Amino acid sequence: MELMIAYTREILGGLSTTLSLFLVSLVIGFILAAAMAFIQIRFPGHISKSVWNLMFCIRGVPMLLVLYIIYYGLPLLPIVRETFLWAVFSSPFWCTIICLAIVEMAFTSEIMRGAYFQTPKEQIEAARSLGLNGFQTFRAAIFPAMIRNGFAAYTTEVILLCKSTALAFTVTVMDVMGFANEIRSRTLDIYEPLLIAGFIYLCITITTRLALSWIFSLISVAGSARAEAL
C-alpha cells in the first residue's frame, strides 16, 4: 500500500506535462484544422483536392512515425539547426506538441469539412435571402448546424488526442506515461505503475467528456434561443 502511494505520488508528477501537452496541442490543432477546412471549402478544385490528399496521408501514418521524424529527422536540416527554430525542435516537449497538433489537424479538418457539407443548402440560401453577408450567414446558419453535425465526432477525436499524448514518453518527455514507464523499467513492477497511470488517464478522459458535453449544451441552447428570438 505504501508502495502504491509512493508510485502514485511519483506518477502524478507527470500530470501537468500530460495536461499541457493535451491542451496546447488541442488549441493549436483546432486553429490549424479550421484553416485547412476553410481552404478546402473556399477554394474548390485543385487546391482543395491537394489539401485533402495531404490530410489523408497524415491520417494514414502512425503518430509514432510522425513523432520520430520530427524529433530525430528535422534537427538534421541546417535551416532548423541554425535558426530560431532550433529552440523549438531541440525540446522533446515541443516536438510532441507539433506532432499532436499536426495529427489533430488532419482528423479535425475532415470532421469540420464533413459538418460543413452536411448543412442544408436551403438554410444557407434562406440566410442569404434575408440579406446577411458572408460572415453573418456563417454565424447564424452554418456554424450552429456544424456544431450539431460534428460535435459527437469531435468529442471522439479530442479523447483520441488525449490518449495519444501517452506516446510522448518515446521521445523522453516525462509525462504520466513517462513516469509509469520509468518505474516499470526501474523496479520491474509491471502492473502497479501502469494501473495507476491508467486510472489517471481515465479521470482525464471522463473529465474531458463531461466538459465537452457541458460546452455542447451551452452552445446548442444558446443557438436555439437565438433561433427563437429571430
Next chain:
Amino acid sequence: MLNYLEQGWGHQFVKAFGMSFSIAIISFVLSIIIGIGATLLASSRIRFAAAIVKFYTYLFRSLPGILLLLLIFYTADSLIQSLVKFLTGTSDASVSPVVPAVLSTSIVLGAYATELFKAGWADISAGQHEAGRALGFTRFQSLALIILPQIYRKVLPHLGSLWLISMKETALLSIIGIPDIVRIASLGARSTGAPFTFYGIAIAIFIAFAFASSRVFSYLEGRSRRSMGAI
C-alpha cells in the same frame, strides 16, 4: 536512398512489412470476432452481460493504446509461458512475443469493433429476427444468413477505418520490440545516421498502404451497394 536499400535494408523493410501486415490482418479478423461475440453477448439474456460489454468498450476507448498494449502484452505473455510450461512440462519452451502482441492489439481493437457492431445491430429491426424465426431458420442460420449480411453493409465504411487503425496500431508494437516497419526504420536511422531516409521510407509505405486500402474498401462498398440494389 537506393544505396541503403541495396545494403540489405530493402530486404529488412520487406520482411518488416510482412510482419506489420500479418499482425494487422490477424488482429483485424480477431477484433471483428470479438466485436460480433460481444454484440451477441450484450443482446443476450445473460444477466450483467450488457453492462460488462459496455464497461469493456468504455474503458478501452478511454485509455491510451500503448498503456493497454503493455498491460495485456505482459499479462498474456506470462499466461502463455506458464501454459506452455504446464502442457510440455519443460521450462525452456518459449513462445514468440508475437503471439501476446497480436492478442493485445486484437483486444484493444475489439473494443472499437464492438462499438461498430453494436450500432449496426441496433439498426436491425426486431421484425428481421422474427421473420427468420417464422421461416423456420435456427438461431444460427438466421444470424448468419439474415442479420449479419445486413450489418455488414451498414458497418463496411467503418470497417475500412478500423482496418487503417489496426495497421497503425501495429506501429505501437515496435515499442515492445516486435520487428515491424517502425522498428526497422528506427534501427536503420540509428545505425546509419540517416533518420530522414529511413523514417521517410516507413511513412511512404504507410501512405501507399492507406491509399491502396481505401481503393479496396471503396470497391467493396460499391459491390455491396450493387447487391443491395438487386434486392
